[in-house]
Amino acid sequence: MVELIETLTNEHLYPPLLKVPHDNSDLADGIEFVEDDTAYVSAFVLEFFANYEEGGPGGDFAADFATRPAGAISQRPQKEEPILYSIYEKL
Numbered sequence: 001m002v003e004l005i006e007t008l009t010n011e012h013l014y015p016p017l018l019k020v021p022h023d024n025s026d027l028a029d030g031i032e033f034v035e036d037d038t039a040y041v042s043a044f045v046l047e048f049f050a051n052y053e054e055g056g057p058g059g060d061f062a063a064d065f066a067t068r069p070a071g072a073i074s075q076r077p078q079k080e081e082p083i084l085y086s087i088y089e090k091l
Contacts, residue, residue, distance in 0.1 A: 027090060030083040041076050045069040 048069045052061060 041072050
């Protein structure tokens with residue numbers, strides 16, 4: 001799943017965004033937020049799976065997954081879409 005997210009963002013999302021002039025602070029700030037959020041969510045998900053590879057915290061994996069990484073992943077579009085739509089409208 002992480003590879004899919006990285007592929008979609010790196011190949012389809014970021015190339016047009018990276019062409020935005022960096023002297024436009026609103027657009028640059030929005031792009032920086034999306035990049036930082038992507039990195040945070042990816043690291044969070046990878047850490048979650050790494051913990052379970054080592055035995056996990058002893059809870060129910062499915063329930064833990066549904067509330068932790070799935071929650072972080074599902075919130076990402078809600079946080080980013082308004083920013084991304086605004087950026088694309090200005091391109």
